[in-house]
Amino acid sequence: MNYPDFIFTDGSTLPVGTMYCIGKNYAAHAREMGGDIPSDPLVFIKPPAAFVADGGSVRIPTFSQNPHHEVELVVVIGQDCANISKAEALSVVAGYAVGIDMTLRDIQTKAKEHGEPWSVSKGFVTSAPVSVVVPAARVTLGGGSEPVFDLQLHVNDKLRQFGSTSHMERSITTMIEYLSSVFTLRRGDCIFTGTPEGVAKVSSGDILRAELNGDFSETVVLQVEIA
Ligand code: MG
16 A cells, blocks of 8 residues: 655655544534534544545545535644644644545434544545645745635535634644644644535535635645545
């Protein structure tokens, strides 16, 4: 088996590690899921085999009838680190990308009802498409303490989700501080930072196109097909 790499826009690569994901990080999405912002960060994990590069396919397991898209900013970690303070947090970021946290909503709902883990609904193979990565050095701070990004998701050319990371309940530096204290972080790990509202079902043959804009020159595009 080939182990996947993140591909940076400058041509460098980094082996994909653990993918930490933050749930309910936008108030409007937490509401559409029928809940509030959790008082402690809601964290789940996707394994490296869940990774799909731009141009790839997402394979929905046959036991799910309700797969959903969740477009998210992905923060790629560039060095092994533990107990990072908010002030140091941006210095461990290798780059930024856009990803789609593919979710088997029916399986997740059943797990929630039974108090069971989300690993199957969130971590199945091909559940984590991620774009090329913009090196952190190419991203400027637009006047704030951390960079701000705009996210968009089109399904078959119809706009389904859009949002700004300025609306995240927990900031990039807060997430890095928290995750590095609980798990430690390793070079090649990444963080899916939560989705804005508008999540919906996808079907076989759908083309998903995610876009990331921000304080850097290019627009990053991620396109995948639902197999
Ligand atoms: Mg998500």
